[in-house]
Amino acid sequence: MTSLAAPGARLAPQGHQAGLRIALLDGFRLIGGAEAIPVPGGAERLLAFMAMRRRAVGRLSVASSLWADATEGHAYAALRSTLIRMNRACRDTLLVTPSSLELAPGVSVDLREAQALAHRLLEAGPHDAGDLSVESVATLSSELLPLWYDDWLAFEVEDWRQLRLHALEAVVDGLVQARRFGDATAAAGVVVRADPLRESAQTALIRVHLAEGNQSEAVHAFDRFSRLLHVDLGLEPTPQLRDLVGRHVRSQRGGLHR
Structure with missing residues (x-):
């Protein structure tokens, strides 16, 4: 889904309506309402990384931070793969463009x-x-x-x-x-x-x-x-x-x- 976004387009976030919450204290949790939401492997670190940023971050910067030991191409591919494997709730936490990622409005x-x-x-x-x-x-x-x-x-x-x-x-x-x-x-x-x-x-x-x-x-x-x-x-x-x-x-x- 994220890889098909038109240049300059943003995926429509559903975080505000879903009442999503990212918890980082005492361990990572993604919470919707009163229930914990399963997060695919690899996506936890991406969501945690973005939850600590208060503005949009370039894809290359995200990839090189999370996959610091990989080459630039492999790191970028790993980020793209992680985004594709995300379930709907995980995708709803982010605003994704071809060049950047940002935490969606309404996600606490x-x-x-x-x-x-x-x-x-x-x-x-x-x-x-x-x-x-x-x-x-x-x-x-x-x-x-x-x-x-x-x-x-x-x-x-x-x-x-x-x-x-x-x-x-x-x-x-x-x-x-x-x-x-x-x-x-x-x-x-x-x-x-x-x-x-x-x-x-x-x-x-x-x-x-x-x-x-x-x-x-x-x-x-x-x-x-x-x-x-x-x-x-x-x-x-x-x-x-x-x-x-x-x-x-x-x-x-x-x-x-x-």
């Missing part, structure tokens, strides 16, 4: 919604209660296409990882201000588990303990991080983190140390 992408959430949280507060919800924490806890190791995806994965961790730290601050300490501890724990050596994450967790009045928890968290940082990287916590704990806790051990 969970990653885009999650990115918008993260950017809202990184703006100066106060934040909407919905953005500080348990559901928001779950969204920001989700990885982008885990177990996919394609070269074209590496930058997107790291970009989302950094964005979501910064946003989660902002969630922690908002939850502390709302005195929702249990939810704040859970959100901070997500960031700490994602990157135990990330000092801003450990700082967020320690701030929760201090705000809640749990000085011993703050000291224990500081000590665990200090040991981990020393063993793994031979580093010490920054003076800023030491000062944060020292201002709130009077150590009975003559000072904070490993």
